[in-house]
Amino acid sequence: MSNVPLTKDAAEEAAPLAEDLVVLDSVNKHFGALHVLQDINLTIKRGEVVVVIGPSGSGKSTLCRTINRLETIDDGSITIDGDSLPDEGRGLARLRADVGMVFQSFNLFAHKTVLENVMLGPIKVRRQNKDEVQARARKLLDRVGVGSQADKYPAQLSGGQQQRVAIARALAMEPKVMLFDEPTSALDPEMINEVLEVMQQLAREGMTMVVVTHEMGFARSAADRVVFMADGRIVEEATPHQFFDNPRSDRAKDFLSKILKH
Amino acid sequence: MFDFLDLEQYDLFGAFWTTVQLTVFSAIGSLIWGTILAGMRVSPVPIMRSFGTAYVHIFRNTPLTLIIVFCSLGLYQTLGMTMFAEGNVDTIGFRLAVLGFIAYTSTFVCEALRSGINTVPVGQAEAARALGLSFTQVLRIVVLPQAFRSVVAPLANVLIALTKNTTVAAAISVAEAAALMRTMIENEANLIPIALLFAIGFIILTLPTGLLLGWLAKRVAVKR
Ligand SMILES: Nc1ncnc2c1ncn2[C@@H]1O[C@H](COP(=O)(O)OP(=O)(O)O)[C@@H](O)[C@H]1O
Ligand SMILES: [Mg+2]
Numbered sequence: 124m125s126n127v128p129l130t131k132d133a134a135e136e137a138a139p140l141a142e143d144l145v146v147l148d149s150v151n152k153h154f155g156a157l158h159v160l161q162d163i164n165l166t167i168k169r170g171e172v173v174v175v176i177g178p179s180g181s182g183k184s185t186l187c188r189t190i191n192r193l194e195t196i197d198d199g200s201i202t203i204d205g206d207s208l209p210d211e212g213r214g215l216a217r218l219r220a221d222v223g224m225v226f227q228s229f230n231l232f233a234h235k236t237v238l239e240n241v242m243l244g245p246i247k248v249r250r251q252n253k254d255e256v257q258a259r260a261r262k263l264l265d266r267v268g269v270g271s272q273a274d275k276y277p278a279q280l281s282g283g284q285q286q287r288v289a290i291a292r293a294l295a296m297e298p299k300v301m302l303f304d305e306p307t308s309a310l311d312p313e314m315i316n317e318v319l320e321v322m323q324q325l326a327r328e329g330m331t332m333v334v335v336t337h338e339m340g341f342a343r344s345a346a347d348r349v350v351f352m353a354d355g356r357i358v359e360e361a362t363p364h365q366f367f368d369n370p371r372s373d374r375a376k377d378f379l380s381k382i383l384k385h
Numbered sequence: 386m387f388d389f390l391d392l393e394q395y396d397l398f399g400a401f402w403t404t405v406q407l408t409v410f411s412a413i414g415s416l417i418w419g420t421i422l423a424g425m426r427v428s429p430v431p432i433m434r435s436f437g438t439a440y441v442h443i444f445r446n447t448p449l450t451l452i453i454v455f456c457s458l459g460l461y462q463t464l465g466m467t468m469f470a471e472g473n474v475d476t477i478g479f480r481l482a483v484l485g486f487i488a489y490t491s492t493f494v495c496e497a498l499r500s501g502i503n504t505v506p507v508g509q510a511e512a513a514r515a516l517g518l519s520f521t522q523v524l525r526i527v528v529l530p531q532a533f534r535s536v537v538a539p540l541a542n543v544l545i546a547l548t549k550n551t552t553v554a555a556a557i558s559v560a561e562a563a564a565l566m567r568t569m570i571e572n573e574a575n576l577i578p579i580a581l582l583f584a585i586g587f588i589i590l591t592l593p594t595g596l597l598l599g600w601l602a603k604r605v606a607v608k609r
């Protein structure tokens with residue numbers, strides 16, 4: 124993996140723009156009788172890396188998915204760079220294009236090569252020039268360390284490689300913010316680090332990131348803030364140092380004692 | 386055995402050629418309309434979904450003969466639809482039959498495709514939506530190409546069934562193979578050889594289709 128930046132000069136771009144990039148205001152969501160997001164207020168600043176942590180079923184994935192409206196919300200509002208999320212249609216597609224998402228299960232397009240996976244969004248959504256997109260896609264693949272796999276199909280790659288391709292695919296859209304939903308949970312242990320390294324590098328370059336993960340090493344070294352969720356609520360928000368060394372809530376203490384044991 | 390077969394009197398190849406044409410035009414139409422129906426059935430728009438579902442249930446469960454006869458009696462003789470072939474009765478009959486076959490066969494294409502759509506992991510469609518692709522783009526670029534590859538074999542069965550179903554067009558006097566067979570049976574005494582002759586004719590049409598598409602199915606399968 125080279126040390127060339129993964130994004131365009133993010134810091135330089137950021138300066139004159141508004142501080143708050145993603146703002147969730149009193150967001151509520153139900154799945155039938157289940158109140159899965161309860162009055163969520165969360166603001167993510169430009170360039171900030173927020174790690175979301177919490178027990179299984181606490182609503183972390185749902186939170187991520189509402190931010191690019193893969194899930195609708197019942198009430199409250201979500202704005203991205205000042206624009207509120209529109210309903211279905213062109214406006215929504217445009218907004219989604221600015222929000223990169225990386226899934227636990229990679230979700231690469233199985234019938235397309237690695238290179239085609241990365242090129243698809245910029246060509247079909249942003250209507251960019253094919254040659255330029257290809258050059259950029261190859262560069263991105265090199266940067267995440269899978270340049271030599273460009274012409275293979277996803278099924279021919281290891282999980283760690285697939286996830287790095289998925290990151291490159293999201294970055295190819297030049298998103299304003301990247302969402303990661305447990306990006307390393309489906310990986311064999313020896314592949315976790317190669318993915319975390321790419322994410323670390325992104326964080327260093329100033330990418331705005333929301334990362335659902337239980338990787339505490341990553342949270343400690345890359346996160347500006349840890350958000351602890353339980354039962355659909357944000358129970359605690361703190362710096363990684365505060366949260367891991369000195370959690371305030373009982374829920375967080377209980378949770379941390381469980382994940383630290385094994 | 387086949388010495389009753391006077392090719393001057395009976396246009397055997399012409400009749401089978403009509404069968405082939407009926408099959409090809411109906412197959413192309415069914416593939417297109419069936420794909421659109423499948424798209425409707427998975428669309429997020431409730432009206433589209435209801436229409437797709439209702440259409441499939443109505444046409445799949447109506448006997449084909451009834452549909453073909455309705456095309457002739459209802460659309461042509463009652464409503465005067467001539468399918469852009471004013472005056473030419475043979476062409477009108479042929480086109481009406483194709484219309485009927487498409488209306489019917491598309492429901493089977495739709496259902497085969499829908500089962501193919503179900504084999505595509507939902508996460509891929511979500512990833513495509515997350516990139517900012519529209520519903521039709523997700524369907525066209527990500528879902529359908531994989532769905533088609535997984536249902537080549539079932540679609541081959543639909544095509545073979547369609548080839549044989551074209552014999553129903555005889556009911557509205559389209560001069561395809563079964564119509565000729567009926568004429569020959571009336572004129573000649575050799576019932577069994579005639580039936581055998583036409584059976585062989587249909588096997589010659591359908592067997593290579595099945596083998597070719599079976600081979601194709603293996604080749605294009607998406608590795609996961
Ligand atoms: N599409 C859905 N329909 C119904 N319930 C769901 C759906 N998605 C998630 N849930 C439920 O919502 C709760 C929160 O899920 P999720 O956001 O995936 O939690 P986490 O990612 O923190 O494990 C769980 O109880 C889950 O069963
Ligand atoms: Mg989850």
